[in-house]
Structure formats: C-alpha cells, structure tokens
Amino acid sequence: MAHAREDEWLWGWDPTPGIVSVWAEPDGRAFVWRRLPGSGALVREDVRFRPWLLLASLENLTHLGARLRPEHEGPAPHRVTWQELEGPGALRYVVRADDGRMLATAVLQGAARRLGHPVGNLRELGAHAVLSLPPEEQYLVASGRTYFRDLGFDDLRRMQFDLETTGLEPQHDRIFLVAIRDADGKTDTLEAHGDSDAAEADLLQRLVARVRAIDPDVIENHNLHGFDLPFLAHRARLLGVTLALGRAGTPGLRQRPAARGAAPGRGGPGHDAMRRARYTVPGREFIDTLDAVRRHDFSTRELPGHGLKAVAQHLGLSSPEREHIPGAQVYEVFGSNPERVRRYARDDVTEAAGLARMLGGAAFALARMAPRRYERLADAGPATGVIDPMLVRAYLREGAALPAHEPGDGTPHSGAALHLFATGVARHVVKADVASLYPSLMREYRIGPKRDRLGAMLALVDRLVEQRLAAKARARAAPSGSPERYTNEALSAAMKIVVNSAYGYLGAGGLTRFADVHAANEVTRRGREVLRLICNELARRGVTLLEADTDGVYFSVPDGWGEADERRVVSEVAELLPPKVRLEFDGRYAAMLSHEPKNYALQPYDGALILRGVAFRSSRAEPFGEDFLRRALRCLLAGDIPGVRGAYVETVTALRRRTLPTLSVAAHVRLTKTPEQYLAARRRELPYEAMLASGQKHWASGEQVRVYRAVGGRAALLPEPEAGDNGGDPRDYDAEFYARQLRETFAARLVRALAPEDFAEVFADPEQPSLFAPSLANARPILTVLREPETEGEPPGLSADNFP
Structure with missing residues (x-):
C-alpha cells in the first residue's frame, strides 16, 4: 500500500489513457483531447471542474457571509466552499467555486477591504498567503490525471513549420515562405504570391488551413517561441488575419507566462514583458526544440552551439546534401533561385523533427508525471517546474497543509567538492562515475526537507530511482531503434533530471516551498566524505588522481594495466561505499589534458577528441x-x-x-x-x-x-x-x-x-x-602532480600528501 500511495504522488491516480492536450478555462470548463491507444483515434471530452485556490487564511473571504460555507456542506451556485487541511503548514485552506474568476475577485475584494486600498492581482498578496495555479494545473492536480498514459512518443501527431522572412523586424519585414513537415513526414512549402499585404495575408490563411487539415497534437520548430510564433503573431495582427490554430475556444494565439520567451522587435515598447511570455492555443502543444537542446547541453556540455544547423550536424542529423544559405541572404537568394531556398527550408523542418525525436523524449516523459501541460514542462526548470507541482499534488491528495515559501535563516549554502590533483598530460585515463551522488546520499541517510512532514520528496526520489533502473533495463532489453527502447530511454532520462534536481531544490533558499539549507549542507558534507574516501582508496591502489568532483573521478593508471585492471580497481572501491551510493566504471581514454578544474581534453582510444569547459x-x-x-x-x-x-x-x-x-x-x-x-x-x-x-x-x-x-x-x-x-x-x-x-x-x-x-x-x-x-x-x-590540489569545498585532511 505504501508504494501505491507513493505512485499516486509520482504518477497521479486517474488511469485515463491517451491524454495529448488539456485546456481549461477559469469558469470551470476543461477540454481534454485523447488519442485512443491502439487505434490512434482522437476524441475530445468536455468536463467541468471546480477552480480552487490555496489560502493561508479565510480573512479575505469573510465578507461573503453566508455565501462562504464548509466543503462538507456541498457546493451551491454562487457559493465559495472551504476545506481546512491538516498539519502545521501555512497554506491550509482550499477554497473552491464554480467560477475561478469569481473566486479570485472575492479574495481581492476582501483583501482590499481589509487593507484599505485596491488589490489588483492575487500575486500582490504574496506567496505566503495564496497559491494560485493556471486552470489546467488546477484541473490536473485535482483530477489526478496526467498526459500520455499508455502512449509512446511516436504515437502523437507532430508537425513542424518554419518561417522564412525578408528580415528580423515584423513591423516592416514580411513572411514570404513557410516550410511544413506533416505528421507523416512529408515536407512542403507555402509561398506568398507577390510582396503585397494581401499576398502575405493569403499565405498566413493557407498556413492556418494546413495546420487544421493536418490536425497535429504537437507543433514544433527550433526557436519556435523565440522567433516563429512572435513574428507570426505580429504579422497576423498587422494584417488582420485570425490565427485559428487551436482546436477549441476563441480563435487566435494566447499568451502565457514563461521564464524564456522572445518577440521580434525586441527593442520596442513592452520588450521585457514579451520576453517573459510564450504563445499557446487550446488543443495543441507548442514545443520548441531549442529548450531540449539547452537541457541536453546543460548535462553534457558537448554541443558546439545551440543553433539548429550546428546541433543537427553535431548529432549526425544533417544530410550530406543539406542546403546552406546564410540567414541574411535567404530572401535575396529566393529572388534568383527559389528552389534552393525551398530545399533549405525543407531541410530546416526535417532537422527540427530529428532534434525533437532525439532530444525531446525527456519532456514527453515528464508530462507523464507532473500535473502541467506538456509544453510548459518542455521549458520548465526541474525543481520549481517539475518537483514543486508534484509535491503540491501529493499534499493535497493527502489533505495536508502546505508550507509557504520562506526566506532562509542566513545560513550559507556550502558548495560541492571539486579537486584538481594534477595538470598536464596523463596517459591511460579512467573515469569512475559517481551515479547521482547527492540524491543517493539523500536516500541513504534519509536527508530531506525538515518541513516535508509527509516525507514526499524522499518518497518521490526513492520511487524515481527504482523505476529509472527498471526503465533502463527495459530499454537495454528492447531492440535498438524500437519505440519501446526509445520510450524507456526517454523515461530514464526524465527521471534522472528530476532525481538530480532534488538536491538543488533543497538548497534553493526562498525559491522553493521545501527549501532547507541545513539539509542541503548535510548532503554536501556527506558528499565530501564519500569523495574523500573514493580518492583515498583509489590512490592506495596505485593510480594517479587527476580530477574529482560529485560527477566522478578521473585518474591515470600505470603502464601495463589493461581494462580488466581498471574495472577491478573501480569495483573494489565501489564495495567500500554506502549501499545506495554507486561507483561505476564510466570510460577509458588514451590521454587527457588537465588544464583547470572542469576544463580538460580527452582523447579516446578510438574516437573523436572530447573537449570540456569554457577554456576549450x-x-x-x-x-x-x-x-x-x-x-x-x-x-x-x-x-x-x-x-x-x-x-x-x-x-x-x-x-x-x-x-x-x-x-x-x-x-x-x-x-x-x-x-x-x-x-x-x-x-x-x-x-x-x-x-x-x-x-x-x-x-x-x-x-x-x-x-x-x-x-x-x-x-x-x-x-x-x-x-x-x-x-x-x-x-x-x-x-x-x-x-x-x-x-x-x-x-x-x-x-x-x-x-x-x-x-x-x-x-x-x-x-x-x-x-x-x-x-x-x-x-x-x-x-x-600538485603539492596542494586546487580545490573548491575541500574537506579537512584532503591534500596531495594523502596520495602516492
């Protein structure tokens, strides 16, 4: 039963399969689109839900008098109900109504009466007083539903489109061509017949018609939110074209808050607001492959840049016949050689589709867990964007009051250990990987946030680690290139993202609901102890330490050692570590240039040069x-x-x-x-x-x-x-x-x-x-070999004197 409860916290509890998009309105209407597993048919459900807020007090609602009633008395028209949650958390009252706008207005009116001045937005009351989620998240949290149950990544209908424009400023530049890749992989271009407003308007109308004919669940491109959608929205507004790209509701693009967004014409009025907004529509999810690229490069630090062409070439997605035209010259080339530009644009959407499939699986898998729209999880930070919604869902599922965000007590957060033991060129190099060190230490020593009285965070980490190992095993057992392998690899990657962010969540004082700098410092203290043990034991076995941090240890082995000797040493040291801390043989290299901490070059025995760090x-x-x-x-x-x-x-x-x-x-x-x-x-x-x-x-x-x-x-x-x-x-x-x-x-x-x-x-x-x-x-x-290793966060007693 314990695992069943924790699985509800992790996956939700409603087993409805095939959800590909959720749209909810503040008035309590929710629209749910599902692809039926097996047949792939699309169905739409129109349901009602009761919008809700989480409050620290009912003082801003007492002015309702008899219209405010306990939840157990049941809902009634034009009434607000309240339910008190259990435990010591500050946010302890769930208030519900048939209409979310009416509910918010009632709270704001009460706050204005109490404070003696107008209050225009719930955010003005502070995160310590109110938790207000977007309507879709209210619906998903309350219902226990999540996206994509029983679906694989390839079961969704995905479409890519890319704009070609005469310049970068939509105030006076135009869209003259749109490349499209449909859900079956066919590419095509739509073009403006002339350079007039009417010709461009006609092009936009044909684009809308094509989207509606293809009827994709997902629309993708590289820098979709940074260029294509803002440019498209601006031109459509100037030309009076309605962008009816959604599946329901009022036609046109809507905006949602986001940490990263952009709008062409960035220097103009409203610039800052636009950069914090993204576009969205009912029934479809807008996925920007640039988000997946950035998330991937944050982990690997191996990409030459984040542009579509550079990344596609680096990942082997570019065709040898790929057409290249400098961006500033595309419109000029179109005038003399339109077919070349058509090839160029079609190659763009083909590569965007390849990037989406290669790097987008993690966001797809996250949407199976967290109660947020798929498109929001694609650009969400793993701590506040993924873990926090799951913890909110877990507490409300258990009827438990939630803590509010609190500032820290001034205790500094101690950093991770990083040691550079030697500089220069080493030969016969091995990397021993400490798999997810900090989450492993949290699990081993049960280090969690003090205010998490349900133990939900540690429970989520436990279940994620266990199920990640199961997903990795299923991926290995599945045929290479199969949907089963791809789905399980994506699930494993998504779980790794969440697990590895748990420690960051702890240490983000004031930014996360369950932040606990003392617990985070205990994790880093244990981490330094483990790292010192690993280094000492490796050195005792005759290797030369090069660099060590929480990701692993690089060391050089004596001439004459083979791979079996290298693996033996790693296995011997691994046996000495706490049970849930795993040290794994992660690779061997012919040579390494150690330059500075986290800045090095590796030469595999047979492979391309690997460069790490800003120095290289x-x-x-x-x-x-x-x-x-x-x-x-x-x-x-x-x-x-x-x-x-x-x-x-x-x-x-x-x-x-x-x-x-x-x-x-x-x-x-x-x-x-x-x-x-x-x-x-x-x-x-x-x-x-x-x-x-x-x-x-x-x-x-x-x-x-x-x-x-x-x-x-x-x-x-x-x-x-x-x-x-x-x-x-x-x-x-x-x-x-x-x-x-x-x-x-x-x-x-x-x-x-x-x-x-x-x-x-x-x-x-x-x-x-x-x-x-x-x-x-x-x-x-x-x-x-450095007499005094270059270190950050060095524990006492760790120096070159410890090593031969």
Whole structure:
C-alpha cells in the first residue's frame, strides 16, 4: 500500500489513457483531447471542474457571509466552499467555486477591504498567503490525471513549420515562405504570391488551413517561441488575419507566462514583458526544440552551439546534401533561385523533427508525471517546474497543509567538492562515475526537507530511482531503434533530471516551498566524505588522481594495466561505499589534458577528441583559434610536440599571409544592448563599435552578428557569407593582433602540458628564429602532480600528501 500511495504522488491516480492536450478555462470548463491507444483515434471530452485556490487564511473571504460555507456542506451556485487541511503548514485552506474568476475577485475584494486600498492581482498578496495555479494545473492536480498514459512518443501527431522572412523586424519585414513537415513526414512549402499585404495575408490563411487539415497534437520548430510564433503573431495582427490554430475556444494565439520567451522587435515598447511570455492555443502543444537542446547541453556540455544547423550536424542529423544559405541572404537568394531556398527550408523542418525525436523524449516523459501541460514542462526548470507541482499534488491528495515559501535563516549554502590533483598530460585515463551522488546520499541517510512532514520528496526520489533502473533495463532489453527502447530511454532520462534536481531544490533558499539549507549542507558534507574516501582508496591502489568532483573521478593508471585492471580497481572501491551510493566504471581514454578544474581534453582510444569547459569550448571563440586548438591537442595528446609547433607555425603564417578567410577570425556574438543603452554606457566594446562603424545606427537586442578587428585597430562587421563564396571577403583583419591572440589566449591553454623551455620554443615567433633554440625531437608532454590540489569545498585532511 505504501508504494501505491507513493505512485499516486509520482504518477497521479486517474488511469485515463491517451491524454495529448488539456485546456481549461477559469469558469470551470476543461477540454481534454485523447488519442485512443491502439487505434490512434482522437476524441475530445468536455468536463467541468471546480477552480480552487490555496489560502493561508479565510480573512479575505469573510465578507461573503453566508455565501462562504464548509466543503462538507456541498457546493451551491454562487457559493465559495472551504476545506481546512491538516498539519502545521501555512497554506491550509482550499477554497473552491464554480467560477475561478469569481473566486479570485472575492479574495481581492476582501483583501482590499481589509487593507484599505485596491488589490489588483492575487500575486500582490504574496506567496505566503495564496497559491494560485493556471486552470489546467488546477484541473490536473485535482483530477489526478496526467498526459500520455499508455502512449509512446511516436504515437502523437507532430508537425513542424518554419518561417522564412525578408528580415528580423515584423513591423516592416514580411513572411514570404513557410516550410511544413506533416505528421507523416512529408515536407512542403507555402509561398506568398507577390510582396503585397494581401499576398502575405493569403499565405498566413493557407498556413492556418494546413495546420487544421493536418490536425497535429504537437507543433514544433527550433526557436519556435523565440522567433516563429512572435513574428507570426505580429504579422497576423498587422494584417488582420485570425490565427485559428487551436482546436477549441476563441480563435487566435494566447499568451502565457514563461521564464524564456522572445518577440521580434525586441527593442520596442513592452520588450521585457514579451520576453517573459510564450504563445499557446487550446488543443495543441507548442514545443520548441531549442529548450531540449539547452537541457541536453546543460548535462553534457558537448554541443558546439545551440543553433539548429550546428546541433543537427553535431548529432549526425544533417544530410550530406543539406542546403546552406546564410540567414541574411535567404530572401535575396529566393529572388534568383527559389528552389534552393525551398530545399533549405525543407531541410530546416526535417532537422527540427530529428532534434525533437532525439532530444525531446525527456519532456514527453515528464508530462507523464507532473500535473502541467506538456509544453510548459518542455521549458520548465526541474525543481520549481517539475518537483514543486508534484509535491503540491501529493499534499493535497493527502489533505495536508502546505508550507509557504520562506526566506532562509542566513545560513550559507556550502558548495560541492571539486579537486584538481594534477595538470598536464596523463596517459591511460579512467573515469569512475559517481551515479547521482547527492540524491543517493539523500536516500541513504534519509536527508530531506525538515518541513516535508509527509516525507514526499524522499518518497518521490526513492520511487524515481527504482523505476529509472527498471526503465533502463527495459530499454537495454528492447531492440535498438524500437519505440519501446526509445520510450524507456526517454523515461530514464526524465527521471534522472528530476532525481538530480532534488538536491538543488533543497538548497534553493526562498525559491522553493521545501527549501532547507541545513539539509542541503548535510548532503554536501556527506558528499565530501564519500569523495574523500573514493580518492583515498583509489590512490592506495596505485593510480594517479587527476580530477574529482560529485560527477566522478578521473585518474591515470600505470603502464601495463589493461581494462580488466581498471574495472577491478573501480569495483573494489565501489564495495567500500554506502549501499545506495554507486561507483561505476564510466570510460577509458588514451590521454587527457588537465588544464583547470572542469576544463580538460580527452582523447579516446578510438574516437573523436572530447573537449570540456569554457577554456576549450566557447560560442564566442574565433574559429581559427578553435581549429588550432583541436589540431594542437591531437598532436599533444599523441606526444607529438613538433606537430604542435607545426600547427602553430601554419596558423601564424596563414594569418600573416591572410590566407585564412575573415570568417575564421570573426567572433559570432549576440548583441545584448540597444543603441541607446550602448551609447549611454560610455564603454567601448568591439561588437557595437563594429555596428556603428558599418553605418548601422539601429539594431535589436538579441541580434547576432560577426565582428572582427581590422587593420589599424578598427572594429569591423562581417556580413554573413554565401556558402563557398569568398569573392567578397575583405581579408583586412589585423593579422598581428590575431597572432598575439593565438599565443596569449589559445596556446596559453597548453602551458601546463609543457616544460617552460619547450613551451617557449613551441610557440616562438616563426619569423624570429633563435640560433640557440633547443630541439623539440625529444620533447614530451609533462604531468605535474600538485603539492596542494586546487580545490573548491575541500574537506579537512584532503591534500596531495594523502596520495602516492
């Protein structure tokens, strides 16, 4: 029975299968669309629910007199009922009514009478006094329903669309083409027949008709909420076109609050409000694959950027025939070669669909658990966006009062342990992974929030870990590429997201309902103890420690050891850990450059170079420097120091002869200031100076540009190049500036891998040879074991003296 209760907290309790979208109105109407498992048929249910609020007190409702009655007396028209929850929580009264607007108005009127001034919104009363959820979440929490029961990811009808526009400003730029990929995978384009308002309006009307004909459950694209939907909404408003994209209710797009959103024309009035809003419609879910990319990269830190084309290429989703056109040139190319633009746009929606399937499974699986709309879970933070709704549901299911958000008592949150034991190049490297260390410690030592009197958080973590292991086992047993494998892998990934965020929830003082910095500090204290034990025991077995943190430990093994020896050592140490803390063999590598904490390069025995940390991966880094680093690192990790020298000399020579295209020295940056903000700051910055020098006096915050330093120290703007076309390349970059940058910025990241005299020789100016330069033939990379390890959150007694 205990597990049944905890499963209700985790999954809800209503077994209704196939929910693909929920829309609820404040007046108590809810519309539920379901795909029937097996047949795939779509059905719609229209149901009633009683909107509710959670209050700390009934004082703002006493003015209702006899219209306020206990819940056990039953509902009645134009009445508000209340139910007192059990326990010491501050939010202890559930109040319900047939109409949510009437309920909110009654609370606001009472608050205004009590306070003596108007109160316009429930938020003004404070989170300590009221909890108000969106209507859909009220419905899902109260009913115990969740999305997608008995459905797989591929059971949903998904559609992708992508806009091609004449520019980035919807106030005066137009939509001239829309690429569409339907639910069966067929791609097509819709185009405006001319450049008039009437032609564009006709295009938007045809887009609406196509959406309604395809009737997707989900509409997707990359940066859908950041560009396509805001641009589409703005143009439709200007042209008087109704965007009837939903399945019910008033036609048109609606807005919802969000942590991340955007609107073209970002510098205009209402800019800040728009950036905190997203669009939504009844009956369909808008999914932005950029959210999935960001969530994935937060965990892996391996993506070269977050743009569609870069990510698709990195993940192997791009076709070899993929059409490339610089964004700024798409409309111009359309005028001379429309078929090329059609191919380009169709490739965009194909790649967006591939990204959605590869990276979107976690959000799909989260929607099976948390009582929120699918589209909201896609961009939700795992702590406040996923765990909190489940805890609210659990407490209300048990009739228990909820604590309100409370500020901390001033106790600082102690950080996680991070140790750098050695720098330079190590060979025969192993990573031992500490699987979900902090959640494991919470489970092992029953460390949970003090105010969680139901123990709901620990119960959720327990069940998630158990069911994640079961999902991983089902995924391994399923055929590769099968829907069963994909669904269970996505479920496992979603559970990992929630489990790993439980500790962050604890430590988020004042931001989460059950925050408890003392419990969080106890978790980190235990974590430091475990990490110290792992390091000590590994060192006792003759390995060289390189880096250790809560994710795992990198170490180098002696020459002559094989994989069996490496696995044996990890297994021996794993046996010494607390039962619920798991140490696993996670990988082996031919070599590693340890540069700084969390900044390193790995060379697998057979595979591509792996770079971690901002020292080796930065979206702002100039391509010539990153290219040099990759070439130099391959040589360095192979022990080929003359090869590192060769890569350096070739790059410096190419810079000075200007055989490198200007694109390779240009930084791709995002403008975060409007012209007015930049000019008011009175601090010179290359990107903005480049915009002004090019004659551009107007730009939008959020616009991305390529800038470089030209001869004479000038700031210059580089237009987006046509693929394969170097005819317009100015090649006027400041070669000596970039040669210095090569040595002082990029080459400097190899300084810990070479003896000082070797570093000086490798990166000596090729045009200033020394008569007494030492030979590099016998030079080798070095590894320096630090006498005092570079640490953060170091526990007492952990130093290099503990290790051989």
